[in-house]
Amino acid sequence: MSQTQVSPSTTRDALAGLIPVSIITGFLGSGKTTLLNRLLKRPEMNRVAVIVNELGEIGIDNDLVEVSSEQMMLLNNGCLCCVLRGDLQETLRDLFIKRRNGEIIDFDRVVIETTGLADPAPVMQTLITDSLLLEQYRLDCVVTLVDAVNAPGQLVQFTEPVKQVALADRLVVTKSDLVTEQQLSALTSRLREINPKAPVKVALNGEVELSFLVDVGLRRADARLEEVERWLGAGEEEDEHGHTHRHDQTVQTFVLRFDRPLAWEAFTQCLEVLTALRGPDLLRVKGLVNVAGKAGPMVVQGVQHLFHPPLELAAWPSTDRTTRLVFITRGIARETVADLFKAIGAVTAGQPV
Amino acid sequence: MAVEGSLRPGGQAAQLALNMKLIAHNELAGFGGVGEGINMQKTKDGRRILWLAHESAPKNFTGVDVTDPRNPKMIVQTDLPHADVRSNSLDVVGDIMAVAYQTKKWGLKPAGFDLFDVSKPEQPKLISHFDASGPHSRGAHCVFFVDGEYVHLTSGAADFEPTNPKDDQFYRIIDVRNPSKPTEVGRWWYPGTRKGDSAPPPPRHPKFDGGYRPHNTNVYPKKPNRAYVAYIDGGAWILDIGDKSKPKPVGHLQYSPPYNGFTHTVLPLIERGYLVISDECVKDNGEDWPKLTWVVDARVESNLVPVATLPLPPAESFIKRGGRYGSHNMHENQPGPCSFRSETLIFATFFNGGVRAFDLTNAFQPKEVGYFVPGAPKLAPKGSAQINDVWVDENRLVYAVDRFGGGLYTLETSF
Numbered sequence: 150m151s152q153t154q155v156s157p158s159t160t161r162d163a164l165a166g167l168i169p170v171s172i173i174t175g176f177l178g179s180g181k182t183t184l185l186n187r188l189l190k191r192p193e194m195n196r197v198a199v200i201v202n203e204l205g206e207i208g209i210d211n212d213l214v215e216v217s218s219e220q221m222m223l224l225n226n227g228c229l230c231c232v233l234r235g236d237l238q239e240t241l242r243d244l245f246i247k248r249r250n251g252e253i254i255d256f257d258r259v260v261i262e263t264t265g266l267a268d269p270a271p272v273m274q275t276l277i278t279d280s281l282l283l284e285q286y287r288l289d290c291v292v293t294l295v296d297a298v299n300a301p302g303q304l305v306q307f308t309e310p311v312k313q314v315a316l317a318d319r320l321v322v323t324k325s326d327l328v329t330e331q332q333l334s335a336l337t338s339r340l341r342e343i344n345p346k347a348p349v350k351v352a353l354n355g356e357v358e359l360s361f362l363v364d365v366g367l368r369r370a371d372a373r374l375e376e377v378e379r380w381l382g383a384g385e386e387e388d389e390h391g392h393t394h395r396h397d398q399t400v401q402t403f404v405l406r407f408d409r410p411l412a413w414e415a416f417t418q419c420l421e422v423l424t425a426l427r428g429p430d431l432l433r434v435k436g437l438v439n440v441a442g443k444a445g446p447m448v449v450q451g452v453q454h455l456f457h458p459p460l461e462l463a464a465w466p467s468t469d470r471t472t473r474l475v476f477i478t479r480g481i482a483r484e485t486v487a488d489l490f491k492a493i494g495a496v497t498a499g500q501p502v
Numbered sequence: 503m504a505v506e507g508s509l510r511p512g513g514q515a516a517q518l519a520l521n522m523k524l525i526a527h528n529e530l531a532g533f534g535g536v537g538e539g540i541n542m543q544k545t546k547d548g549r550r551i552l553w554l555a556h557e558s559a560p561k562n563f564t565g566v567d568v569t570d571p572r573n574p575k576m577i578v579q580t581d582l583p584h585a586d587v588r589s590n591s592l593d594v595v596g597d598i599m600a601v602a603y604q605t606k607k608w609g610l611k612p613a614g615f616d617l618f619d620v621s622k623p624e625q626p627k628l629i630s631h632f633d634a635s636g637p638h639s640r641g642a643h644c645v646f647f648v649d650g651e652y653v654h655l656t657s658g659a660a661d662f663e664p665t666n667p668k669d670d671q672f673y674r675i676i677d678v679r680n681p682s683k684p685t686e687v688g689r690w691w692y693p694g695t696r697k698g699d700s701a702p703p704p705p706r707h708p709k710f711d712g713g714y715r716p717h718n719t720n721v722y723p724k725k726p727n728r729a730y731v732a733y734i735d736g737g738a739w740i741l742d743i744g745d746k747s748k749p750k751p752v753g754h755l756q757y758s759p760p761y762n763g764f765t766h767t768v769l770p771l772i773e774r775g776y777l778v779i780s781d782e783c784v785k786d787n788g789e790d791w792p793k794l795t796w797v798v799d800a801r802v803e804s805n806l807v808p809v810a811t812l813p814l815p816p817a818e819s820f821i822k823r824g825g826r827y828g829s830h831n832m833h834e835n836q837p838g839p840c841s842f843r844s845e846t847l848i849f850a851t852f853f854n855g856g857v858r859a860f861d862l863t864n865a866f867q868p869k870e871v872g873y874f875v876p877g878a879p880k881l882a883p884k885g886s887a888q889i890n891d892v893w894v895d896e897n898r899l900v901y902a903v904d905r906f907g908g909g910l911y912t913l914e915t916s917f
Contacts, residue, residue, distance in 0.1 A: 159844035161861045161871055166521040166917030216509055223509045250819035251518045251875070253509040284869060 163460055165369040167287040168245075170259040170276055171362050174269040175294030176303050176310045180323035181262055182206055183355035184294060188260075193359045195227030198244055198256035202264055204232055221253065229254050237261070237275050238282060245285050258363065259286065268309060269293070269316050270432070270452050277450060277457035288450075288457075290365040293317035293347075297328045297336055304339060308399075314340055315400045315432050315477050316452070318365045318382070320349040321357055343400045346382030346475065367448060367462075374466040381435060381475050400432070403483040405490065407472040410441040412494075419493045420449075420456065423486065428454030430481050436474035437462070449474065515823050515886045518856065521872030522900065526912040528574045530554070533561045534879065534909030538831050539592035539602070539645070540893035540901060542568070542840035543620060546597075550840060550895075551577070551623045553599060555592040557890065557905050559585040563592055563601055565623050571899050571912050577624050586610055593647035595838070597621040598629070598681055600653050602642040605635075608658075608670070613641020615653060617681045632684040636660030638670055646719050648837050651679050652687075652746070654719040654729060659689075662696060665703040668713030669695040673731055675746050690729075690749035692736045707735045707763040710790055717782070718767040723837055728752075730768035730777065738768045738779050740803050753803035755779070762790045769832050771845045775801035776865055778812075778848055783828025786884065788821035793828030795850055797865050812850065812860050812868050825884025826853035831891040842894035847871075849894050854886040857902040859915065871917045874900075879908035 175181050186208055189199060201207055204222060207230065215223045221231040234240050247253045263272055269291055276288040293313045296303075300322075303310045314320065320340055325333050337349050350361055367380050416438055424431060431453055437446035445462040476486060510516060517524075530536070539555030552566045552574070562580040582589065587610065591602040599618045605611070614634035618626040632653075634641045639658025646654040653676040664670045672691035678684045692714045693701035704714050714736040721729045727744035740753035755777075758765070766782040777800045783793035797810040812829075820827040833842060833849040842849075848860045848868075856875030860868045876887040883906055890905035900913040 159842070160846050160863070161917050166871055215511070218509065221509055223511075227511075229509065247509075249518075249520070249815045249873075251510065251516070251823075252819070254511070255517075255519050 162370045162463075164287065164367055168257060168259060168285055169289035169363065169366060169368070170241075170261060170286050171290040171292060172261050172263060172269055172272055172288070173292045173294065173362070174263040174267060174272075174313050174317075175323075176296065176300070176307075176313065178299060179294040179296040180352075180355055181294055182208070184321070184323065184352065184357060185262055187355045188357065188359065189224060189228055189230060190226065191359060192226055194224075196254060196256050197258045197260060197359070198229045198231060198254075199260045199262070200231055200233050200237075200240055200244075201262045202233055204230060223254065227254065229256055237272060238279050241282055241286060260362070269313055273316070273452040274455045277452060278455045283458065287366055290318045290363055291316055292319045292321060292362050294321050294323050295336070295340060297322050297325045297333055301332070301336055301339070304343075311343060311399060312432065312479075314343045315402075315479070317344055317347045319361060320344065320347045321361070322349060322351045323355060325351045326353065344477070345402050370445070370460070371463040372466055377437065377466045381437075381473065399479055401476070401478045401480070401482060403476055403486075405472075405474045405476065405483070405487055407439070407490070410439045411472060413440045413447070415494050416440070419490050420451070422493065423489060424451070424454040424456075427478075427481050430479040431476070432479055433477040434474060437472065438474070439470050439472045446470075446472075515878040517877040518873065518875040521917045522857070522859070522874035522913045522915055524874065524876075524911060525572050525899075525914050526574050527909065528566060528576065529879075529907070529909040530564050530566075531576060531579060533564070533579065534904055534907040535561075536890060536903035536905065536909070537588070537590035538891040539563075539590060540891055540903065541592065541594040541599075541836065541838070542893065542895060543594045543597070543599075543623065544839045545623060546621065549623070551620070552893070552901060552910070553592055553594050553620075554903060554910065555589045555601060557590065558588045562589045565620070565626075566910060567623075568901070568912070574910065574912060578626065580626065583612065587612060587641075591642070591644040593645050593836075594620065595647060595650040598650065598678075599626065600645045600647040600678070602645045602655075602657075604641045604643045606640070608638050608640060609635065610640075611635045613639055614657065615642050615645055615655065615684075617678060617684065629681045630684055632676060634659055634674075636662065638663045640670060643671060644716070644718055646721060647678070648721075649723045649726075652676060652721070653678050653684065654721050656716040656719055662691075664695055665697055665699070666695070666706070666713070668711060669703075669715055671715035672696075673716050673719050673729065673741070673749065675743065675749070688743065688746040688749055690731075690741055690751075692733055704736065708759055710762050710764070710785070711735070712764045712784065717765070718834075720768060720770070720834060722770065722772060722835075725770070725772050728770070730770050732765040732768045732779065734765055735763040736765070738765050738777065738798070738806070740768075740800070740806075753800065753806050755798060755806040755808070757796070757808065762793065764790075764793065766830060767832055767834065769834050769848075770800070771862070774845050774865070775799070776862070777806065778832065778862070780829045780832055780850060782830050783826045783853055786825055788817050788827060791817045791821070791828055795829045795832070795848075797862060797868060799865070809866050810868050812848070812858075813870050814852065814855065814858075820855050823854040823886040825886050825888045827855050828852060833892050833894040840895050842896055842898055849892050849900060851889045851892050851902060853888045853890070853905070854884070856887065856889050857892045857900060857911075857913070859900075859917070861917075872915055874902065874911065874913050876904070876908055876911055879904055879906070881907055883907075
């Protein structure tokens with residue numbers, strides 16, 4: 150047995166065994182097709198199913214195609230490329246059924262290309278809330294492509310690109326060869342303002358390795374500290390007064406911490422009030438919650454008004470048992486959320502949180 | 503839409519896997535046909551020996567050292583005395599192994615079971631033979647031996663004449679506390695199956711007459727006064743064996759017809775009060791589909807209520823692979839130092855559907871959480887793997903065996 154394996158329990162780990170899904174998003178012309186074309190050919194794409202908008206657009210040479218049908222093609226590196234059919238739920242369910250029936254390869258990872266205009270939030274919401282998909286898949290990573298030439302303008306003109314950047318776990322800057330170093334560094338600073346937690350990679354000629362696009366989400370209930378930190382994102386922490394040093398005017402990223410265990414009812418009530426009042430502006434929430442009476446932390450993740458069903462980890466990954474919640478919001482200040490938690494915590498639990 | 507049957511390498515009978523990874527494969531020296539007896543011995547010198555009963559002659563049983571699970575080493579393989587007998591079933595407690603013998607026809611020998619001393623696993627030493635031969639007996643199909651004291655046996659007997667030739671075996675309790683002198687202490691048969699019974703013979707299954715005789719007869723030290731007996735076309739029985747000389751039925755579930763009979767194993771989830779009951783698929787090419795595995799609420803033993811079946815992939819997809827497709831054996835939560843025990847995770851075999859794992863945390867909605875279907879073994883007579891039985895160790899390594907030539911597959915799980 151491998152060294153990393155911990156002794157298996159007599160029950161199932163609710164996270165391990167789910168097929169991870171990465172979402173690749175980016176504004177029109179941001180180079181998704183080029184990136185996918187390069188990515189699809191890489192040897193590490195073996196046993197990866199990629200859902201694209203159109204097979205033709207990807208431009209894969211015929212001699213790389215092992216077999217193909219109207220909707221799918223199997224490349225000779227073991228990568229399965231298939232077309233988004235109907236809606237995403239239907240496509241993902243159909244893929245899993247075909248996998249189980251032995252009609253397609255045993256893929257163990259999915260990469261989804263969103264359309265250029267797409268808001269990634271609904272795709273993420275599908276993955277965290279669809280009860281059938283939740284049985285088989287987990288949201289692993291959101292990757293946003295940012296075109297170095299057009300992004301600076303787009304980020305000013307349109308709200309969608311800002312949201313795409315804010316929701317990302319990973320940012321990939323494309324077409325960097327067409328701008329000066331100064332322009333590039335201005336763009337990356339701007340990206341850090343919008344999303345201080347997502348690592349940024351500059352892709353040359355659309356080349357990016359699979360490893361940058363995967364393994365962000367929690368993979369098992371006995372997650373180690375570095376896995377939790379990778380999921381929550383390191384990046385900038387606020388100082389002791391709760392202020393980050395740089396702000397974006399529209400998007401706020403902040404972390405709330407609570408030392409004492411929370412009552413689960415009080416916590417969910419806070420989230421309910423928050424989503425009812427400001428759902429659309431609650432771009433993304435993720436974190437670990439120390440719930441009174443639970444051995445391990447509860448994993449919470451939400452996209453706008455929808456939340457993944459809560460999961461309990463087997464144990465705290467370190468001695469630090471503080472509740473930590475990362476919020477990425479559109480115009481909701483840290484104080485607003487902190488005050489709400491204080492107020493509701495006080496009302497329901499009878500004690501300040 | 504185009505047919506996408508070929509969007510995987512290796513074609514129709516290729517390997518399929520979800521959350522189970524093959525870490526070793528052993529074809530057992532060319533005799534890779536294994537029956538439904540698997541158990542693991544922990545030897546006094548710390549080795550782990552997996553014992554396997556073969557499906558049919560010429561081989562009797564095989565011992566495989568799996569101390570290093572990635573490198574299984576066959577250490578012994580024995581022969582049967584003739585081709586008209588099969589062992590099929592075995593169990594090991596400490597250093598004592600019981601091996602069943604069933605003949606093809608009535609009156610042949612050896613019919614019954616052997617007890618072996620396997621303290622030196624390379625050289626199993628016969629302790630005694632329990633003779634169950636007779637003019638109407640084929641001997642024993644199945645042993646369940648986990649407490650070191652009693653062998654729970656599916657067998658005929660010299661003094662048992664069935665009302666129908668297919669009903670020639672019944673449940674026998676054999677005291678082996680003195681292993682050199684096994685002695686019957688109790689028996690039970692389906693009323694009407696023995697000549698002279700006051701009850702009329704039971705009705706035959708209208709489509710597939712599989713017979714009224716037990717298959718598995720499971721008794722657990724955790725609940726020593728209960729025997730969980732799968733009675734083929736006679737459904738599932740719970741017997742009170744508080745008095746071993748007088749087993750008494752306390753629960754019965756019959757769902758065939760309309761289903762297709764052949765109740766095979768009754769696995770109790772003792773803490774939770776459920777039974778997991780498997781049927782056996784006994785026909786090729788889907789002829790007796792559906793052969794299911796049932797989740798049954800047994801909190802009130804006298805009122806057994808099926809609440810779910812284990813979710814299986816569609817028959818249309820698997821029937822095409824060839825041979826049998828449907829339920830059969832399960833890992834049976836055996837006591838013992840090397841056995842996996844769970845009240846929620848079930849591992850079961852489905853012939854060409856491979857070995858599959860299910861989470862029964864919600865008994866009303868069991869979930870499939872992993873599977874492994876080997877590619878067709880070399881010279882596979884049915885053109886596909888026919889996974890027959892499974893045993894899971896305390897590290898949750900899965901040992902699955904093929905009915906014909908595939909031998910032993912060792913798998914790691916990731917759920």
